[in-house]
Amino acid sequence: MKSSTSLGSLWDTWGITAILVLLLAVAPVLTPDFFSLDNAQSVLRESAYLGIVAAGMTFAVASGAFDLSVGGQLALCSVVSLIGFAAGGTVLAIVAALATGLACGLLNASLITRLSVPPFVATLGTLFVFRGVSYILTQDGPKTLPYDQIGSPFVKIGGLNVAGVPVPFVIMVGVFAAAWLLLRRTATGRRVLAYGSSPEAARFCGISATRLRLFVFALVGVSVGIATLTYITRVWTADGSAQDGFELKVIAAVVLGGTSLKGGKATLIGTFSAVLLISVLNDMLVSEGVPSAYQRIVLGGVLIVALTIDGLRTRFAAPGSLRRALSGGRTPQPGPAR
Amino acid sequence: MTAVLRRLPLLLPLLGTVVVLAVATDSFLTGANIENVLVAAAIVAVPGLAMTFCLAMGEFDLSIGSTVSLAGVVCCSAIIAGQPAPVAMGIALAVGAAIGLANGMVITKLGVTPFIATLATLVIVRGLSLAYSDGHDRIVSSAALKYLVGGRPLGVPMPIVLAVVATAAGWWAMNRTRFGRWVCAIGSNREAARVSGLPVDRVRIAVYVLVGVAGAGWGLLISSQLQKGNGQLGMGFELDAITVVVIGGTALLGGRASIVGTVLGAVLIETIRNGLNLLNTPPAYQRISVGLLLIAALAIKGIRRAEARTMPVPAPEAAR
Amino acid sequence: MADSSTPALLRVDGLTVEFPGVRALDGVHFDVVPGEVHALVGENGAGKSTLLKVLGGLHQPSTGTIGLAERPYRPRRPADATHAGIAVIYQEFNLYPDLTVAENVFSGREPFHRFHRGIRYPELNRRAAELFATLGVRIDPTAPVSSLTVSEQQLVEIAKALSVDGRIIVMDEPTAALSADEVTRLLDVVRRLRAEGRSVVYVSHRLDEVFAVADRVTVLRDGRHVRTTALADTSPDELVRLMVGRDVSAMFHRDDVAGGDVVLELDQVSAGRQLHDVSIVVRAGEIVGIGGVAGAGQPELSQVIFGALPLKTGRMLLSGTDYRPQGPHDAMRAGIGFLHEDRKAAGILPDLSVRHNLTISVLDRVRGLFGRLLSPAGELGVFDTFRKRLAIRTTGPDQLIGQLSGGNQQKVLFGRALAPGGRLLILNEPTRGVDIGAKVEIHHLINEITADGAGVVMISSDLPELLGISDRVYVLAAGRIVGHLTGDDRTEENVMRCATTGQRVFSAAVAG
Amino acid sequence: GCSDSNAPSGNQNGSDQVVVGFSVYDMQYEFFQKMEQGTRAAATAKGWEFKLHDEKSDENEMVTGAQALIDQGVDVLIISPFKPSALGPIIAKAKAKGVPVIVDDIGGGGAPYDAIVISDNAGGGKLAAEFMAKQIAANGKTGKNVASITCEPSAVYAARRNAGFKAEIEKQGFKVVAELSGNSKAEEGYKVMKDILAKNPDVAGVFSCNDPMGVAAANAVKDAGKDPVKDIVTVGFNADPEAITAIKGDGLAATVAQDPAAMGALTVKLADQALAKTALTFDNAAEREVYNPVQLISKENVDTVK
Numbered sequence A: 001m002k003s004s005t006s007l008g009s010l011w012d013t014w015g016i017t018a019i020l021v022l023l024l025a026v027a028p029v030l031t032p033d034f035f036s037l038d039n040a041q042s043v044l045r046e047s048a049y050l051g052i053v054a055a056g057m058t059f060a061v062a063s064g065a066f067d068l069s070v071g072g073q074l075a076l077c078s079v080v081s082l083i084g085f086a087a088g089g090t091v092l093a094i095v096a097a098l099a100t101g102l103a104c105g106l107l108n109a110s111l112i113t114r115l116s117v118p119p120f121v122a123t124l125g126t127l128f129v130f131r132g133v134s135y136i137l138t139q140d141g142p143k144t145l146p147y148d149q150i151g152s153p154f155v156k157i158g159g160l161n162v163a164g165v166p167v168p169f170v171i172m173v174g175v176f177a178a179a180w181l182l183l184r185r186t187a188t189g190r191r192v193l194a195y196g197s198s199p200e201a202a203r204f205c206g207i208s209a210t211r212l213r214l215f216v217f218a219l220v221g222v223s224v225g226i227a228t229l230t231y232i233t234r235v236w237t238a239d240g241s242a243q244d245g246f247e248l249k250v251i252a253a254v255v256l257g258g259t260s261l262k263g264g265k266a267t268l269i270g271t272f273s274a275v276l277l278i279s280v281l282n283d284m285l286v287s288e289g290v291p292s293a294y295q296r297i298v299l300g301g302v303l304i305v306a307l308t309i310d311g312l313r314t315r316f317a318a319p320g321s322l323r324r325a326l327s328g329g330r331t332p333q334p335g336p337a338r
Numbered sequence B: 001m002t003a004v005l006r007r008l009p010l011l012l013p014l015l016g017t018v019v020v021l022a023v024a025t026d027s028f029l030t031g032a033n034i035e036n037v038l039v040a041a042a043i044v045a046v047p048g049l050a051m052t053f054c055l056a057m058g059e060f061d062l063s064i065g066s067t068v069s070l071a072g073v074v075c076c077s078a079i080i081a082g083q084p085a086p087v088a089m090g091i092a093l094a095v096g097a098a099i100g101l102a103n104g105m106v107i108t109k110l111g112v113t114p115f116i117a118t119l120a121t122l123v124i125v126r127g128l129s130l131a132y133s134d135g136h137d138r139i140v141s142s143a144a145l146k147y148l149v150g151g152r153p154l155g156v157p158m159p160i161v162l163a164v165v166a167t168a169a170g171w172w173a174m175n176r177t178r179f180g181r182w183v184c185a186i187g188s189n190r191e192a193a194r195v196s197g198l199p200v201d202r203v204r205i206a207v208y209v210l211v212g213v214a215g216a217g218w219g220l221l222i223s224s225q226l227q228k229g230n231g232q233l234g235m236g237f238e239l240d241a242i243t244v245v246v247i248g249g250t251a252l253l254g255g256r257a258s259i260v261g262t263v264l265g266a267v268l269i270e271t272i273r274n275g276l277n278l279l280n281t282p283p284a285y286q287r288i289s290v291g292l293l294l295i296a297a298l299a300i301k302g303i304r305r306a307e308a309r310t311m312p313v314p315a316p317e318a319a320r
Numbered sequence C: 001m002a003d004s005s006t007p008a009l010l011r012v013d014g015l016t017v018e019f020p021g022v023r024a025l026d027g028v029h030f031d032v033v034p035g036e037v038h039a040l041v042g043e044n045g046a047g048k049s050t051l052l053k054v055l056g057g058l059h060q061p062s063t064g065t066i067g068l069a070e071r072p073y074r075p076r077r078p079a080d081a082t083h084a085g086i087a088v089i090y091q092e093f094n095l096y097p098d099l100t101v102a103e104n105v106f107s108g109r110e111p112f113h114r115f116h117r118g119i120r121y122p123e124l125n126r127r128a129a130e131l132f133a134t135l136g137v138r139i140d141p142t143a144p145v146s147s148l149t150v151s152e153q154q155l156v157e158i159a160k161a162l163s164v165d166g167r168i169i170v171m172d173e174p175t176a177a178l179s180a181d182e183v184t185r186l187l188d189v190v191r192r193l194r195a196e197g198r199s200v201v202y203v204s205h206r207l208d209e210v211f212a213v214a215d216r217v218t219v220l221r222d223g224r225h226v227r228t229t230a231l232a233d234t235s236p237d238e239l240v241r242l243m244v245g246r247d248v249s250a251m252f253h254r255d256d257v258a259g260g261d262v263v264l265e266l267d268q269v270s271a272g273r274q275l276h277d278v279s280i281v282v283r284a285g286e287i288v289g290i291g292g293v294a295g296a297g298q299p300e301l302s303q304v305i306f307g308a309l310p311l312k313t314g315r316m317l318l319s320g321t322d323y324r325p326q327g328p329h330d331a332m333r334a335g336i337g338f339l340h341e342d343r344k345a346a347g348i349l350p351d352l353s354v355r356h357n358l359t360i361s362v363l364d365r366v367r368g369l370f371g372r373l374l375s376p377a378g379e380l381g382v383f384d385t386f387r388k389r390l391a392i393r394t395t396g397p398d399q400l401i402g403q404l405s406g407g408n409q410q411k412v413l414f415g416r417a418l419a420p421g422g423r424l425l426i427l428n429e430p431t432r433g434v435d436i437g438a439k440v441e442i443h444h445l446i447n448e449i450t451a452d453g454a455g456v457v458m459i460s461s462d463l464p465e466l467l468g469i470s471d472r473v474y475v476l477a478a479g480r481i482v483g484h485l486t487g488d489d490r491t492e493e494n495v496m497r498c499a500t501t502g503q504r505v506f507s508a509a510v511a512g
Numbered sequence D: 001g002c003s004d005s006n007a008p009s010g011n012q013n014g015s016d017q018v019v020v021g022f023s024v025y026d027m028q029y030e031f032f033q034k035m036e037q038g039t040r041a042a043a044t045a046k047g048w049e050f051k052l053h054d055e056k057s058d059e060n061e062m063v064t065g066a067q068a069l070i071d072q073g074v075d076v077l078i079i080s081p082f083k084p085s086a087l088g089p090i091i092a093k094a095k096a097k098g099v100p101v102i103v104d105d106i107g108g109g110g111a112p113y114d115a116i117v118i119s120d121n122a123g124g125g126k127l128a129a130e131f132m133a134k135q136i137a138a139n140g141k142t143g144k145n146v147a148s149i150t151c152e153p154s155a156v157y158a159a160r161r162n163a164g165f166k167a168e169i170e171k172q173g174f175k176v177v178a179e180l181s182g183n184s185k186a187e188e189g190y191k192v193m194k195d196i197l198a199k200n201p202d203v204a205g206v207f208s209c210n211d212p213m214g215v216a217a218a219n220a221v222k223d224a225g226k227d228p229v230k231d232i233v234t235v236g237f238n239a240d241p242e243a244i245t246a247i248k249g250d251g252l253a254a255t256v257a258q259d260p261a262a263m264g265a266l267t268v269k270l271a272d273q274a275l276a277k278t279a280l281t282f283d284n285a286a287e288r289e290v291y292n293p294v295q296l297i298s299k300e301n302v303d304t305v306k
């Protein structure tokens, strides 16, 4: 069989990874101790929770929706997990985080499928609800992992390394591997892409929108539950305000990675690289002592540059388009547009 | 009446909320409070109307909250530097237009997806605003700037006047002009719009400029209230603007727009917020209530839609 | 009538268009003289649509020249074509579902008030209505396009092209979705355009239309020019040979079969606003045709069986047991396959590859590792089978389906419907847009399925096809069964009589 | 600090110069800019090397950045934590490396820091209440209703201000008829005040637990045609420049001043003592708290404070 991988489709999957590699190549020049063990571990540890949720969110975006409530879910899972820890130690803390995530996801899913509330509004609404409930549960002050529990296995998750690799990062890699299998090698993953590509056509392929959305939003919830384990054991505390604005960061990582907001296309490799890209960039800016106002300007600029390369690629994908682009014409996007 | 309700499904939850508040509080239905709600609603409605065009086109502009901040900082700095207030406001609006133009160019000419492009501008413009103001307040005392929210032509608060004019203009532009139809056409099927020879890029750029200017206008209204500009203002406003549009019934995927829906969406949100304050609701419960009411308002619509679906139209639904 | 000695209005020379992995056009030449109808024919994927897209400014050739009225013509964008007086009806619709019919027809050319910039809606709607009157159809100009049937959408596309007032009107398979009398009226319009001195480029897989309306014909094969000739100098058989490169055996013929057990029974079924008290039976091994004019309720009938439309009253039985699908997923699990008539809106999964489009209905059967994970090899197997069987022209399994020619997309969707191989297959317009060779192959495949014991419900606006392949035909009019034709009663006259006059013709008892 | 490490006589990074790491809440706020100036000035005066990290109002960034400072080998860490309750993992790491930790402002979150310099937030709230009661009386008003605009519910320090205010004002016979959150934001403070005025046009005073909301509330009072000094006594907290300007122009009745620069200098002093392993003296030994006094600023004294 002749392989039909074109440069274009390679870029779709690996584009952001290429930019990440580029950045890693210049990092030691700009930031001499970038590859010091401490720093490298810190970069990998720091973004695991973002990455894990982004892996789940990739499915939601691929199905043509997104979940705005993940910040509220993270807050609630963290608070409940800490309550669980206080009540029953490590096992209960873990179970509480996962179960809360799943419950949040199922609640979103049932609002969307049973009450026909559009995902945007349903998850915007539950964002408020989850944060509100988290606040109520922390009325007497934020929940905290007590300092005297420093030796407990739960508290250690966030800080441990195996063979020098931070455990949160190991978990993140595991989650991405599982997510990749789910997306690329199971019927369910394929249905997600089909539904995102054309909900109407998918319906006539026997894909049940109800079950699909139930699955997708429950999956996002579970991913938040897992992320909570790496998050809460790193910052040791939570209340209703935890990770304000988280939803936009997560969606940005997914879209930056190359997953289309219109649904139907997804790349977990892209999401993974985008998460690391943001984390590496942030680390470099911070260790260079760039004031935060300017950090923002650089970060925004890099986002645009990264996706400009992508935009230009699509523009030059069609025959004769290079010439036309140079002469200012427009290029048809391949495939039917919706 | 049922026809009106079908076209403006938000009326029902709005009326319900009003009735509940009228019963539950003794101050909701006072003149001062109604004016208070309407002014607050007018202030989000104006940018919401511009955002309606963006969503109708099937796109988002996330940068609007940062534009609010930068416009306020620029306007107040200009006033401090001795510019007459109208000139300062003009400069601020021009800055808003420039941000919109930048968004539009990056999106159409560089092919960056609107979500990332405007997210990047959100971050950059916030950075500019913070860097320019160095984290300091730009405090002014300007009667002319104050007139934007404090003025009362013919006894009507200025924001309401602005919103009424903007609604009329927005409705006309959306439903009666070629521009509005092209916006919906692009949102309905971008490829078809291109094949039909519509000036797709020009329309898209125009919409981003519109949102930029409206964002700057929003910033002026906020700075008019606070008599200052600074780098912190307007955080998270992008979600507020998009929310009033979406609950107003404009399709997130584009193609359809409801100008009046956006205005009702703004009134509903502000009514809920005001009502919760009148009821002295603690912040945690306020969040929960706002969330639940949002869902409830749209669930009512959703159930109506589900009912409609059991009486299917002859043709298969369009794929969306 | 013009002949080939008249100087050409449009002249295409040495045109080459390349896509990654394919050369869609390879040094093609082609010309159109004023006042002629020039047909363009060829197999699926021969390059017809690509040529038209170049004329319309959608694709840019890598080499070649085009002259229009003796001047170079290099359209870079659709507006260039419109300005040059070329109007194109593309094979895939380009409509805005959320806008009204009239807004669609005049998109970009809306009449507006100079002073207040408002669109002149009364004029807009009136002009749209006039256009539909010339086409002899009634479509409400103020209806949203999302409420139209596929054939109505096709008519809107035609009206759009006519509204441009072009010198050259290019039509890519305009009749693929039209019913017989709509086709007749369209051909009249084409003749009228010619009489007005305009030129028409006409693409169709229906050679009878080509012979009925065209003056000259150009045959493309594999992106190359094969022959241009006056129709008077050729025959259908010769055209087929030129297109396919070999003779194609006669149209499929099917002997009468006696059906087996009843697979599907509908008892007084009403659904939607369109379907009333429908009772039909389908037996194993049978092909049951559903006839009637467009809009008589055919898609509704097929969708209610497939669970895509909820049942209002009546009941359905599948192999004798009660059948109440909650949605198409239930129907599929019950062993029903389905082909939708709207390829673009409800057929293709545009972001997925050809392979994934094919296997989406049989995911449960392409499992490898642990019986859970999909097996890429299994999927390739499905792909290979159908590519060979249906001669799908694609660069490979990973090509996006949207990059296939229209007819090849249709073949993929047919394969998808067929793949699960259940007890009942519902086919809406199975051969829409496919070439002659593929049509015969599709008929063979349908025959094979029934030989394996499945029942088939077949809906086709192509009456000869419907009658030629069905064992029995039910006729629908205004959502009710008005006829049931078997044996020698299956004639076009009988179908048309009950479909249009509502006169009831039953050649056999309906109930099983 | 804890003396479990056999720290070399010099310091962590091997050279003679002491390196101090300062992790700051958010450099976008003037309050923390001043705190940073005070800290930096005191540190450089001692000849120390000063390393800054900006938490950017994010608990994840706080933990990451503060831990990175420790990794980089600072000898002592000063931190104004965005989330006091997230100090645990930072202090755990510091302890492991024998780095003393001095907390500045906000709160200590119960972790074993070496010392915390803290404004008397509850005391500040009390000062605000005392002033408000006095000013209401001076205005000749008899209304007994007042309102409070709070920060976001997670801000522990702000909750203490409100608690201090409430306790005192109620003791003085007033009733807090509205207690609503403006989430620390000026825009929301303005709106909330409008709602308060719509329901309770007769409130005699309003306390706001930061100045952006306080000045915004004063603007809302003015926009309702009332005077934020004479009609509705409006009091903020922090003595941000905008509050000082407003007080001078009769646009705000009072604010409670903290002195972030002085607090910064104080943390450096404590850091020095901790490095030298001298015993620290606390105002509240149980919590290892060192208080920095707060001061009420009104028209009367606004010209006398710097």
Ligand SMILES: Nc1ncnc2c1ncn2[C@@H]1O[C@H](COP(=O)(O)OP(=O)(O)OP(=O)(O)O)[C@@H](O)[C@H]1O
Binding pocket: A186, A187, A188, A189, A191, A206, A207, A208, A209, A211, A212, C329, C364, C372
């Ligand atoms: N979204 C869906 N729409 C329609 N049918 C579905 C959907 N999800 C699963 N199914 C079908 O439901 C049945 C059971 O589903 P389940 O998810 O338990 O198993 P599966 O499909 O074999 O597993 P997986 O898809 O995860 O590999 C299967 O026949 C499957 O094809």
Ligand SMILES: Nc1ncnc2c1ncn2[C@@H]1O[C@H](COP(=O)(O)OP(=O)(O)OP(=O)(O)O)[C@@H](O)[C@H]1O
Binding pocket: A334, A335, C019, C020, C022, C023, C024, C042, C043, C044, C045, C046, C047, C048, C049, C050, C051, C091, C393, C394, C402, C403, C404, C405, C406, C407, C408, C433
């Ligand atoms: N955007 C595209 N990207 C890649 N290949 C394409 C694209 N468009 C068309 N092709 C290829 O070009 C060839 C010619 O396609 P074209 O659509 O012109 O065929 P056609 O003659 O119109 O066929 P049909 O009768 O099926 O409509 C096909 O092999 C098709 O796959």
Ligand SMILES: O[C@@H]1[C@@H](O)[C@H](O)OC[C@H]1O
Binding pocket: D029, D031, D105, D106, D157, D210, D238, D258
């Ligand atoms: O007083 C400080 C306040 O001004 C700032 O906004 O948040 C932290 C507080 O300690």
Ligand SMILES: [Mg+2]
Binding pocket: A187, A188
């Ligand atoms: Mg499954």
Ligand SMILES: [Mg+2]
Binding pocket: C048, C049, C050, C091, C172, C405, C406, C407
């Ligand atoms: Mg074609």
